[in-house]
Amino acid sequence: MADRGFDLEEQLTFQADADRRCSLAPADRIDSRGYVSEPPRGGLPVLEADELLVFGSNNYLGLTANQRVQNAARQAAATVGTGSGGSRLTTGDTMVHHDLERLLAETFETDRALAFSSGYAANVGTITALEPDVVFVDEYTHVSAFDGCRLAGTEVVPYGHCDPDALREAVDDALERRAIAEARSNTDANADVDVDTNAGDDTDADADTKANANADADTGDESWLVVTDSVFSQDGWVAPLEELCDVADSVGAWIMVDESHATGLYVRGGGIVQAEGLADRVDIQMGALSTALASQGGYVAGDDALIEWLAARAPPFVESTGLTPMAAAAASEALHLSKHGDHRESLWENVTRLRDGLLTMGYEVDGDSQILPVYVETRDVARALANDLRDRGVIVSAPVRTRSGGHASRNEVREGYVYALPTAAHTRDDLVACLEAFQDAGEALDLL
Incomplete structure (x- = not known):
């Protein structure tokens, strides 16, 4: 068959040469340890003989193997069904979905919440439904936010990572541009006033407008949206939400704050917004049900009008089959456990022990969250360290090159790191084994 312009084999060869080709390597279960297979390439997976410790999963609270969470999914399947059977706007809406959304709204201190089929869908759907005129996005925010902006046809303004001053500068620049454009428009409407509109040359009117733009701080009829992750999976840092x-x-x-890597981990099962007491200042809280809540899907939490609008206008919600009842029930039970169990305390104890151990060895560990990026300078060294750790029985998250979001260097920040991700399910023996593997691998590669 003719390629007709697709020529995927050539593209795949190029990706492999650039070390960008990804492979699927199945595991027997999602837990703190398990057996894995080499990429089957379409054949049947064959599990390797040795069980490995998994320190590369977003299963932060270790609830994927929790009996109560599993039983909740089983009960939902038995009583409601295994799938939704249609869009939530047709036949796919169930009591289980509304129970989850009630718990989410209660946790995130909002009027209501809405469950989506994925966190990606929640991000894209929210931005496309709102159609903001301008979106200011932290340059390392998840790519789904940038995709939502592209689909909405909005103006995208990336700002410096976790930098409120950079956001302020981007906002001031936008205010100046709009004030100048309005002044020129008014002048063009008045035939008695002559304005030089040469690109790059400010008229006296433009200079006066710039001087007053920040004082006026008026976006007119335009809708402006600031989007940031709360915990960044790229480097483990927490955004300065109050300053933003x-x-x-x-x-x-x-x-709009993406809490995908914070949901369930902070006060009363909330995220950074709850930890910092900012629920009344953040207009849109969204996140994933697939990280600490051990399920699948995403959510948006906000006021009544926002949720009503998204339920009617967000394409990934309107046009997609609803989240399965099993996923909704599992997430509800996991959220309950995150609020009332001791899983959060176990996670943070393990994070402290692992971070302290790595720092004591001499590794450089960035971030201030449960995501522990271990810096080793280059992608090649990071891949070598990840491979050596695997040989020693420990899986960590290795650098993966994918397309960038709003900034060319978004993924480059990952290339000099491996990511150690402890969970609440890891025991002290697991942590000791992980640290011993890092010690031996570091010495073998002359990193320590």
Whole structure:
């Protein structure tokens, strides 16, 4: 068959040469340890003989193997069914979905919440439904936010990572551009006033407008949205949400926070928004049910009007089959356990022990969250370290090259790191084994 312009074999060869080709390597279960297979390439997976410790999963609270979570999924399948059978707007809406959304709204201190089929869908659906005029996005925010902006046809303004001053500068620049454009438009409407509109040359009117733009801080009829992750999977850092809210508030912009890597891990099962007491200042809280909540899907939490609008206008919600009842029930039970169990305390104890052990050995560990990026300078060294650790029985998250989001260097930040991700399910013996593997691998590769 003719390629007719697709020529995927050539593209795959190019990806492999650039070390960008990804492979699927099945595991027997999602837990703190397990057996894995080499990439089967379409054949039947064959599990390797040795069980490995898994320190590369987003299963932060270790609830995928929890009996209560599994039983909740089984009960939902038995009483409601295994699938939704249609869009939530037709036949796919069940009591299980509304129970989950009630718990989410309660946890995130909002009027209501809405469950999507994935966190990606929640991000894309929210931005496309709102169609903001301008979106200011942290340059390392998840790629789904940038995809939502592209689909919405909005103006995208990336700002420096976790930098409120960079956001302020981006907002001020946008205010100046709009004030100048409005001044020129008004001048063009007045035939008695002559304005030089040469590109790159400011008229006296332009200079006066720039001087007053920040003081006016008026976006007119435009809708402006600030988007950021709360915990960044790229480097483990937590965004300075209060300072970002200050900038957004100063110009009447909405702020949307992606809590995918924070949901369930902080006070009363909430995220960074709850930990910092910012629920009344963040307009849109969204996140994933597939990380700490051990299920699948995503959510958006906000006021009544926002949820009503998304339920009617967000394409990934309207046009997709609803989240399965099993996933909704599992997430509900996991959220309950995150609020009332001791899993969060176990996770943070394990994070502290692993971080302290790595630092004591001499590794450089970035971030201030449960994501522990171990810096080793180059992608080649990171891959060598990840491979050596695997040979010693420990799986960590190795650098993977994918397309970038809003900034060319978004994925480059990952290339000099391996990521150690402890969970609440890891025992002290697991942590000791992980640290011993890091010690031996580091010495073998002359990193320590």
